[in-house]
Amino acid sequence: MSIRIGIMGYGNLGRGIECAIKQNDDMELVAVFTRRNPETVKILTPDVNVYSVDEAINKKDEIDVLILCGGSATDLPEQTPEYAKYFNVIDSFDTHAKIPEHFNNVNKVAKEYNHIGIISVGWDPGMFSLNRLYANAILSDGNDYTFWGKGVSQGHSDAIRRIEGVIDARQYTVPVDEAVMSVRNGENPTLSTRQKHTRECFVVVEDGADKSRIENEIKTMPNYFSDYDTTVNFISMEELLKNHSGIPHGGMVIRSGKTGWNSENNNIIEYSLKLDSNPEFTASVIAAYARAAYRLNKEGETGCKTVFDIAPRYIINKSYEEILGNLL
Amino acid sequence: MSIRIGIMGYGNLGRGIECAIKQNDDMELVAVFTRRNPETVKILTPDVNVYSVDEAINKKDEIDVLILCGGSATDLPEQTPEYAKYFNVIDSFDTHAKIPEHFNNVNKVAKEYNHIGIISVGWDPGMFSLNRLYANAILSDGNDYTFWGKGVSQGHSDAIRRIEGVIDARQYTVPVDEAVMSVRNGENPTLSTRQKHTRECFVVVEDGADKSRIENEIKTMPNYFSDYDTTVNFISMEELLKNHSGIPHGGMVIRSGKTGWNSENNNIIEYSLKLDSNPEFTASVIAAYARAAYRLNKEGETGCKTVFDIAPRYIINKSYEEILGNLL
Secondary structure, X not given: OOEEEEEEOOOHHXXXXXXXXXXXXXXXXXXXXXXXXXXXXXXXOOOOEXXXXXHHHHHHHXXXXXXXXXXXXXXXXXXXXXXXXXXXXXXXXXXXXXXXXXXXXXXXXXXXXXXXXXOOOOEOOEHHHHHHHHHHHHOOOEEEEEEEOOEEOHHHHHXXXXXXXXXXXXXXXXXXXXXXXXXXXXOOOOOOHHHHEEEEEEXXXXXXXXXXXXXXXXXXXXXXXXXXXEEEEEOOHHHHHHHOOOEOEEEEEEEEEEEOOOOOEEEEEXXXXXXXXXXXXXXXXXXXXXXXHHHHHHOOXXXXXXXXXXXXXXXXXXXXXXXXXXXX | OOEEEEEEOOOHHHHHHHHHHHHOOXXXXXXXXXXXXXHHXXXXXXXXEEEEHHHHHHHHHHOOEEEEXXXXXXXXXXXXXXXXXXXXXXXXXXXXXXXXXXXXXXXXXXXXXXXXXXXXXXXXXXXXXXXXXXXXXXXXXXXXXXXXXXEEOHHHHXXXXXXXXXXXXXXXXXXXXXXXXXXXXXXXXXXXXXXXXEEEEEEEEOOOOOHHHHHHHHHOOXXXXXXXXXXXXXXXXXXXXXXXXXXXXXXXXXXXXXXXXOOOEEEEEEEEEEEOEHHHHHHHHHHHHXXXXXXXXXXXXXXXXXXXXXXXXXXXOOOHHHHHHHOO
């Protein structure tokens, strides 16, 4: 029997979940829920219905895991604990500083209602977190480095779009090669924000807009750009659509640590991602952990979980014999 | 209270375990067991005794986890099930084809005697296995690639040493750059053995030895060298000791997989290691999983486990609050 999945929210991530379900033959999409008028939302899977978000609770007996695809700022802090009353749930909550609070909120409800709620699944938080943990456990004397990119930052692109005179924009976060090389060489450098990443912006402006004002507003924008070396390229809408319509991303988690009686040896653990599609990859991680949510709940487990709590075998669609024989 | 560790076998791996225990303040070395005359074995930790292997069972109440540092060919198939009667045990059994059989042997005893036995811990099998599993679970439509090196292969070095006229030798396994680049570029190549790795040999021979015969014997040796492009360098003992006395190793596990409704996007997951000391790194992984063995057994778990069965949080010496707040 397939694991029956519901998707709450049909943006880039929701569509990515739909694609991931198609690739996993032990899963089946049974419903998509939207805040928009369901009749205006066209999905890819044949014979699956789109419902208003208000219908979700009525479908609780038809869904094994509800995947919440909303945003971390306002959607998930409300939705994940609320829907944990009715479903096993999973989200990609990524406001790092608020994870402990979100964990407690979800844990309370999920335990009370005998469901599993897995939070903060994706690649950062998610696979990057896992690799930080494994690498810290192994190399207890060392330094962690996380680099993001090259990839599109949605938040930074949005920030540029809010500037007067800007029609559209794409911002790439780019790791600085010299910094990455220094870490990989075991030099254990201390790196400032500016030394780790640069920011490349591709901006489409209105006819007659003051480009030098816009460039200056971007480069001096606090939190987003002022601490970085930023390059601004003004391009046409045609060029933006042609060369910058994808949502690639990636990055690296590196731990450089010492071993030996006198800490005389250095060792580098690196986990890196190079993704053509950030939302599809995030969705693929979530789909794998949705499998774990289903299996753990079947075994009687309840409460909030993170990637740290889940034994790896729960996330893969292969028998234990297969993984012992072929992957170990 | 510290986790009390015993080490069975004091070669490179056993010494690595000793160093790892020094770096982990929740662990304490309580005994080293050896098949040699204990009086001839000098260890690094002050005030810890070396005992004959025959004394091990008498120490069972003083040891929480016994780490087995023997070889996979003959030691571990006997030792791990045997000592699982008296201890929580952990080994680095690395004969991939025999893992299922070893698992069953250890599982039976460990369950009967209420202990945990974790097998095949290290980096391959071990961390590489974990990364194969995670990457396969996430990218279900894709290809796996494992490259080893650049690093010293003990088995291949030994094979060279058995050739008549050879005094000593070091063999490095080296991944072929073009192959690695092709995989990283998402080209999903089909690679022959020869296309993936080359073998570099540094050989010290007796005075007057027939170098061309030795070189030919190396390059044509079945299983070890005949399927590879092999380079043989004859060097002096001084040069061998000066430039080739370390035991570095490393490698990469890469999965290249498709996402998207029509598999239109490619994504690369890469896990790589660059290790100054292969045995010390292996030992550091084992020490982390010894922690898990102790904790799981305290929770009442028994039987054989692999890295696939163990939730990541069990291997790290940090509180759950710390990992949620700082690593997720």
